[in-house]
Amino acid sequence: MAFNSQAATIESSSETSPLLKSSDANRYGGSEVSSISSDSSSDLSTASTPELDAETAPRIEDVGDFSKQLPAPTHVAKTISILLIGILVAEIDGSIVMATHPLIASEFNDLANSTWLITGFALAGAVTQPLYGKLSDIYGRKAVILLAYSIFALGWGLLSSAIVGLGQSMWQVILGRVISGAGSSGMTVLVSILITDLVPIRDVAQWRSWVNIAATTGRSLGGPLGGWLADVIGWRWSFLGQTPVVAFALILCAICLPASTPKRIASESGDGSSKTAWQLLHRIDFRGAFLFGLMILAFLVPAELGGDHLPWGHPIIISLFASSIALLFIFIAVERRTEEPIIPLEIFHNRDAVLSYIILGLQGAAQIGMMFSVPLYFQITARTSNAEAGAHLFPAVAGNCIGGLLSGVFIKRSGRYKILCTFATISSSICYLLLMLRWHGNTNWLESLYIMPGGFGTGIAQSALFISLQAVVNAEHMAPAVSMMYLSTRVCMMTGLVSSSATMRQFLRIGLKSRLDELGLDATRRDKVIAKAISDVGYVGRTHGTLRQAVVGAYVDGLWYSHETSGPPEMTSGIQGAQVVKAWLSLEHHA
Known part of the structure; x- marks a missing residue:
């Protein structure tokens, strides 16, 4: 099989590996740039991963x-x-x-x-x-x-x-x-x-x-x-x-x-005739797509509803999360019996592919948490407008652009990418550590640049981990593998946003209650202030004196804990990236 032969090729490599080997350095990920015969599946694998050296590789x-x-x-x-x-x-x-x-x-x-x-x-x-x-x-x-x-x-x-x-x-x-x-x-x-x-x-x-x-x-x-x-x-x-x-x-x-x-497969037209667009629909795994869509919805809907609309312990929230787990097992059982699954399960037999999904997902979750908290921080502490608060994200955007471009040049020249994964998570972790140590309500323009390493690390990770995935996934599965990478990142980002928002709101409530009690506010007025502060950012601008100090201080504390929420994913992905580097591409494929 093409999958097994490619696995054997990669298993014999070290990270001097897939990109440094001349045959794989000129490899193309998909089938559309190849002249593929519809007569045999062997033509497909040959066209997808041409065994050519650097001198004879076609333009x-x-x-x-x-x-x-x-x-x-x-x-x-x-x-x-x-x-x-x-x-x-x-x-x-x-x-x-x-x-x-x-x-x-x-x-x-x-x-x-x-x-x-x-x-x-x-x-x-x-x-x-x-x-x-x-x-x-x-x-x-x-x-x-x-x-x-x-x-x-x-x-x-x-x-x-x-x-x-x-x-x-x-x-x-x-x-x-x-x-x-x-x-x-x-x-x-x-x-x-x-x-x-x-x-x-x-x-x-x-x-x-x-x-x-x-x-x-x-x-x-x-x-x-x-x-x-x-x-x-x-x-x-x-x-x-x-x-x-x-x-x-x-x-x-x-x-x-x-x-x-x-892409064409031999079994598509055994009599040599081509199929119509309508007939080709039978190749789509609608059953798997339906189950997968239900699973994603069952996981993300309660993540969106929990906290603001329904308590996290509400039976609906618990039932939906439980349903998402059950649907996952049903989806796996169905896909194992499907000739052309919507997501080939072989992708998840590869450790480096799974790690690429996890690390990039955690990077995305941490990054979106920061993008949620930074504008809010400056709106609260400096009374900036929406546009000014959003402009404070520019250092992270600039860092992301620079990181992506530099990592692309590095990979092209050296053929290495694993060390970049570890460097990316270290850079992003430094960002969140600086925010926790230095952002306490009075942040000057120089300290506002602390978010730049976070964007820089994410930009590097997006490039390096995409290459990591492409280096280990069979070319026949490249399109669904890339789709899965985008999906895992999107799900993690939505989860990260929910986590950061819920953490900030919870600690804002706790901190503000404590501060208002110290000011001697009665329970009725205290609860009104808490409700307004949580539901309306503009309320902070309408407060003055000690009440404003209390509200701003509680917000800063809540945002500090939201940065702490972003920190562990970065550290986790850093540990995983270090494990990948330590393994140094001693890859294993289990077909």
Whole structure:
């Protein structure tokens, strides 16, 4: 089998390994850049991992239909530049509502459901993410990229009609966000899959660093941009202003992206005839996709509802978490009996692949916790506006960009990536340690740069761990493996955000109660102050004297504990990264 033969090749390597061996250094991750015969499965494995030395390795433009039009560097740059527009818009759209959802919901007199504007987008993205990899293997990358953009545009259509007054239901707006989220997940994951098709493995990190820059920039700009637009010209323009950009990106993709060749398997057409698009749907594991989607929803919905809407000990919360565990076991049992599973379980037989998912997920959880707490810290302690508070995230964004670019250059030149994983987690851990030691309410501009090592470490980790995954996963499973990496990161980020918010709120409540008792407030007034301080950030700006000191001090303490929540994931991923380096790529595949 191709999987076993590749496993044997990698097992005999050390970390002087997959990228330093000339045959694997020129390996392409997907099937779309290869001229694959539909007559035999052996052709597939040979085309996916060509055994060529550095001197005889073909140029990218000679390997497949994605690269027939332009010289390789120009073609890759053109293709990725077009897709970066979609990533930027998708990430901005995912975070812009964080600043505007109370205003939007108030417009429809439905403030109680405002958080579903954020939650619906994130849940739809998490549920649909695994499907895009499989669909792109069957129908080709370009067709599915256009599908993702079209779904995103459809969501925008529903949202825009509600915004301009053609629909007057809050749930229409939420539905528009859900559909947009389903398209957004494809817009982001397919770019990384496409990069593994277009370039050799040693070049992937350098090209993918631009994807990370676009994603991080969009994610960071969304909140402050939405707040600024809401303050200046109204929240509607935070959505309507993106409409021409989305339309332009869709047109560019349709016109400029070359047609792609879908992956074919011998059993697909035993009589030599090709199948229609409708017949190819039978290759999609809808049963597995449905079970996997239910499992993700059963885990994430209680994570969103717990604490604010329902107590964590509520029977509904416990039942949903228990259901997610049961669905996981059912999903595994079903996938073992499926010929083409939506997520090949062989991926999880590889220790380094699993560690790559865990480490990057923990990095993402810690990073999103910091991005939640930093703007809030400056709003509380320095009375900054939404836009100014969001601007304080710039050092982390800059660090992320620099880290991604430098790690890409390092991997391309040296072929090594494992040591970067450990360095990334050490850098991020230093960030959270500095925040805990130095941010106590009076932070100058120089100390506000302490978040830069956190972004720097995350940027390095995003590049190095993606290469770690590509180096150990069989090329036939690359698309679902990349989809799973994005999904695990998304789930961990949502969990990290919930954890940071819940920790901050809990310790804010405890600290404020203690401080108000010291001020001699009676129980009734104390409870009112606590309720207002927790539910309305603007309340802090309306307080004065000792009451303000008490509220600000309690917030600073709560945020300190939220940084402590981010610290253990970073330290855990650092330990795991050290174990990977210590193992030094003594990899084991269990097919």
